[in-house]
Amino acid sequence: MGNEYHLKTPLSAEDIEPLRSGDRVTISGIIYTARDAAHRKIMELIEAGKELPIPIEGQVIYYVGPSPAPPGRVIGAAGPTTSYRMDPFAPKLLELGLKGMIGKGKRSKEVIEAMVRHKGVYMAAIGGAGALMARAIKAARVVAYEELGPEAIRELRVEGLPAIVVNDTLGNDLYVEGQEKYRML
Amino acid sequence: MREISTQTIVDAVKDASIRANLELGDDVVQALESALGYEESNVGKDILKKLLENAEIAREERIPMCQDTGVAVLFVELGQEVSVKGGGLRQALEEGIRQGYEEGFLRKSVCHPFTRKNTGDNTPIIVHLDLVSGDKLKIWVVPKGGGSENMSRLFMLPPSAGWDGIKEKIVQTVAEAGPNPCPPTIIGVGIGGNFEKSAILAKKSLLRVLGTPNPDPELAEMEQELLEEINKTGVGPQGLGGRMTSLAVHILMMPCHIASLPLAVNIQCHASRHLEIVL
Numbered sequence: 018m019g020n021e022y023h024l025k026t027p028l029s030a031e032d033i034e035p036l037r038s039g040d041r042v043t044i045s046g047i048i049y050t051a052r053d054a055a056h057r058k059i060m061e062l063i064e065a066g067k068e069l070p071i072p073i074e075g076q077v078i079y080y081v082g083p084s085p086a087p088p089g090r091v092i093g094a095a096g097p098t099t100s101y102r103m104d105p106f107a108p109k110l111l112e113l114g115l116k117g118m119i120g121k122g123k124r125s126k127e128v129i130e131a132m133v134r135h136k137g138v139y140m141a142a143i144g145g146a147g148a149l150m151a152r153a154i155k156a157a158r159v160v161a162y163e164e165l166g167p168e169a170i171r172e173l174r175v176e177g178l179p180a181i182v183v184n185d186t187l188g189n190d191l192y193v194e195g196q197e198k199y200r201m202l
Numbered sequence: 203m204r205e206i207s208t209q210t211i212v213d214a215v216k217d218a219s220i221r222a223n224l225e226l227g228d229d230v231v232q233a234l235e236s237a238l239g240y241e242e243s244n245v246g247k248d249i250l251k252k253l254l255e256n257a258e259i260a261r262e263e264r265i266p267m268c269q270d271t272g273v274a275v276l277f278v279e280l281g282q283e284v285s286v287k288g289g290g291l292r293q294a295l296e297e298g299i300r301q302g303y304e305e306g307f308l309r310k311s312v313c314h315p316f317t318r319k320n321t322g323d324n325t326p327i328i329v330h331l332d333l334v335s336g337d338k339l340k341i342w343v344v345p346k347g348g349g350s351e352n353m354s355r356l357f358m359l360p361p362s363a364g365w366d367g368i369k370e371k372i373v374q375t376v377a378e379a380g381p382n383p384c385p386p387t388i389i390g391v392g393i394g395g396n397f398e399k400s401a402i403l404a405k406k407s408l409l410r411v412l413g414t415p416n417p418d419p420e421l422a423e424m425e426q427e428l429l430e431e432i433n434k435t436g437v438g439p440q441g442l443g444g445r446m447t448s449l450a451v452h453i454l455m456m457p458c459h460i461a462s463l464p465l466a467v468n469i470q471c472h473a474s475r476h477l478e479i480v481l
Contacts, residue, residue, distance in 0.1 A: 031469070054318055093266060093307055121381060196442075
């Protein structure tokens with residue numbers, strides 16, 4: 018297993034350049050949720066040159082559509098959704114200074130190249146561990162597109178959110194390297 | 203005729219939809235525990251432990267194990283001596299799901315295909331109804347997540363492809379899916395029938411309790427052979443590399459057209475939710 022890092026948002030290029038695929042990280046601070054529907058809306062605003070509902074520079078986006086919060090809780094289950102659906106939008110956001118993405122599953126060549134070019138990382142959270150991940154979320158509020166329900170953009174305050182670095186700023190890919198190591202076919 | 207009221211059906215489906223999403227079945231817990239013994243990767247072992255911890259948190263704190271509480275799939279066996287009183291069977295099933303997803307704080311994940319507007323109550327549901335003999339109503343509530351469903355595939359193979367061709371397609375489907383369907387997965391396989399029947403067989407095969415052998419010894423052997431092959435791909439827990447790509451392979455098979463060899467591969471994530479109700 019790789020090294021362990023604690024990241025405090027917002028992030029700078031210096032914060033993420035030491036990270037390597039296979040490292041374990043815990044994240045604290047403010048992060049934002051967005052799935053494909055919210056990404057599409059943000060992209061429309063960017064193309065129209067309009068103001069965005071959330072800051073992008075130095076930020077981390079978590080690909081998640083949480084289940085509703087039962088009484089007395091800040092959020093329901095909140096594990097990652099599959100990231101490839103956000104691939105068409107990620108390079109533009111990295112260009113605008115997005116530093117981190119949290120999700121699950123492989124990214125496209127274009128996204129991996131954009132991470133190298135603009136210094137960003139992609140981290141995997143454990144898919145299907147929604148109850149466990151929710152424990153690290155201390156506050157949540159909808160900041161845009163409430164009508165999208167689970168797909169609305171939420172601002173989350175997290176403490177020690179666990180993830181594993183998959184793609185780093187050198188173009189490494191843990192999904193490729195990890196599987197190579199155990200392939201027997 | 204034995205009478206069952208729609209209210210009884212609504213209440214039972216509501217309760218089952220909540221419990222299925224909050225309480226991971228003992229069979230899956232046992233399979234994850236036994237996978238820990240086989241896993242060679244340290245990252246993989248850590249993930250399997252976290253999945254077991256996640257199941258415990260969900261059960262104790264009464265929140266869903268996964269935020270994707272799925273599209274509600276219901277397999278229904280209606281005994282022909284049963285008379286449903288007080289309304290329609292489908293409406294009762296749908297109302298049970300509607301109430302369960304609202305009262306259980308489950309995520310509503312159903313939307314219009316193009317506008318993507320959420321229907322707001324997790325309906326319509328998907329029902330596979332069989333009319334059987336007897337006076338019982340059996341319902342399996344099977345919430346199915348999008349991540350693993352998206353990685354499922356259907357092949358209309360030439361009959362000459364045979365067992366080797368089938369094996370190749372299944373292993374290829376699992377390898378290409380990689381991390382996306384949240385491994386360790388359970389692979390549901392439907393062989394034969396026709397285009398739609400193979401897919402329903404593949405999904406139905408997932409209802410079998412994990413760890414119980416296929417009643418057909420020939421299929422049981424094929425399942426074992428496939429599982430060994432799949433676990434050589436190196437995909438591993440969460441696709442980060444390792445031995446335990448899948449926990450099990452389940453096959454259902456039926457005869458097909460002389461020109462065809464339909465094959466459906468329905469991937470199920472580790473959050474395998476299926477609850478059986480007998481009324």
